[in-house]
Amino acid sequence: MLIQRIKIPSPFNLGHTVGCGQVFRWRRINQWWYRVIGDSVVKIRQVGDYLELNGSYGADWTHELWQYFRLDDMLEEILVDIGRDKLISDAVRKYDGLRLIRQDPWECLLSYICATNSNIPKIEMTIENLCKSLGRQVVFEGAVYYTFPTPEAIADADISTIRACKAGYRSEFIRETAKVVSRDKFIFKTLYNLPYEEARKELLRKFSGHKVFKGIGPKAADCILLFSLDKLEAFPIDVWMLKTVLGNYEPLFGRDFIERLENRKSKTSLGLRDYSVISRAMREYFRRFAGYAQQYLYYSARRASILAQT
DNA sequence: TAGCAGGAAAATC
DNA sequence: GATTTTCCTGCT
Numbered sequence: 001m002l003i004q005r006i007k008i009p010s011p012f013n014l015g016h017t018v019g020c021g022q023v024f025r026w027r028r029i030n031q032w033w034y035r036v037i038g039d040s041v042v043k044i045r046q047v048g049d050y051l052e053l054n055g056s057y058g059a060d061w062t063h064e065l066w067q068y069f070r071l072d073d074m075l076e077e078i079l080v081d082i083g084r085d086k087l088i089s090d091a092v093r094k095y096d097g098l099r100l101i102r103q104d105p106w107e108c109l110l111s112y113i114c115a116t117n118s119n120i121p122k123i124e125m126t127i128e129n130l131c132k133s134l135g136r137q138v139v140f141e142g143a144v145y146y147t148f149p150t151p152e153a154i155a156d157a158d159i160s161t162i163r164a165c166k167a168g169y170r171s172e173f174i175r176e177t178a179k180v181v182s183r184d185k186f187i188f189k190t191l192y193n194l195p196y197e198e199a200r201k202e203l204l205r206k207f208s209g210h211k212v213f214k215g216i217g218p219k220a221a222d223c224i225l226l227f228s229l230d231k232l233e234a235f236p237i238d239v240w241m242l243k244t245v246l247g248n249y250e251p252l253f254g255r256d257f258i259e260r261l262e263n264r265k266s267k268t269s270l271g272l273r274d275y276s277v278i279s280r281a282m283r284e285y286f287r288r289f290a291g292y293a294q295q296y297l298y299y300s301a302r303r304a305s306i307l308a309q310t
Numbered sequence: 311t312a313g314c315a316g317g318a319a320a321a322t323c
Numbered sequence: 324g325a326t327t328t329t330c331c332t333g334c335t
Binding site: 117118119120121122125126163166167168169170171264265269271272273309 | 311312313314315316317318319320321
């Protein structure tokens with residue numbers, strides 16, 4: 001298979017896009033990034049305005065690539081649109097070319113169940129274990145890769161199999177969610193066609209007192225909507241975003257509100273009420289591409305913290 | 311609705 | 324080494 005060379009729209013930065021924490025399972029080997037996307041192993045690198053790619057897929061992969069990396073987004077215009085203040089403008093300048101990724105909704109949903117109360121290396125380990133245990137093998141360049149397990153594969157798996165993947169207390173949530181998804185083939189199509197607010201409500205829906213998607217709270221729901229269901233106004237609030245908001249956006253909330261959150265007992269969790277207040281305010285501030293703003297601010301906060309350590 | 315438990319690995323002390 | 328933190332959510 002020849003290496004395909006595809007001209008890409010500017011701005012685009014592959015390293016920032018796959019490394020900003022929105023998506024798991026990308027691995028860098030030498031100059032190339034590798035990942036299983038769908039049923040294929042894809043190998044990719046950026047050379048100036050071109051992406052070079054190769055993989056285990058058969059036909060031309062240009063269309064899939066445009067979809068996956070959201071190359072149809074008018075990023076230059078979006079970045080101007082979200083440039084409301086110095087903090088975001090600096091992040092945009094620094095990490096120019098970072099694009100959101102259009103992930104597979106099922107994989108995204110399960111990944112963010114695994115991400116609760118965890119850290120990135122561990123999340124990747126758990127997901128990799130699930131793929132090795134319940135996915136299918138794909139061989140590429142003599143190495144073995146694993147596809148992401150189907151909802152059915154996980155729904156039918158023994159709970160001990162999922163526990164062996166080191167998913168911990170999330171194991172039951174993972175299997176329950178797999179059952180819900182394998183029962184409703186159109187769930188993601190339905191969610192995709194709903195506007196943001198309603199799709200979010202659906203993901204957090206209760207049925208006779210119980211959550212339908214166990215393990216999905218407001219934060220994970222926003223991540224799924226933003227990263228896999230084209231809801232670009234979604235603004236997930238994780239611990240890093242909370243720090244950013246408390247430290248930089250006090251005028252949007254007022255001193256009292258910020259102080260109350262800074263002094264809250266449990267440093268980790270945000271109540272549903274407070275989550276909604278913050279997320280809505282940030283959406284109203286950044287408007288229709290708030291999700292892009294969130295990703296630039298998130299990456300910027302993380303990078304700053306990583307750089308501060310060294 | 312505020313507070314707490316929950317696995318396990320990484321960060322931090 | 325021990326303790327705290329970690330891309331939070333469910334339960335009471």
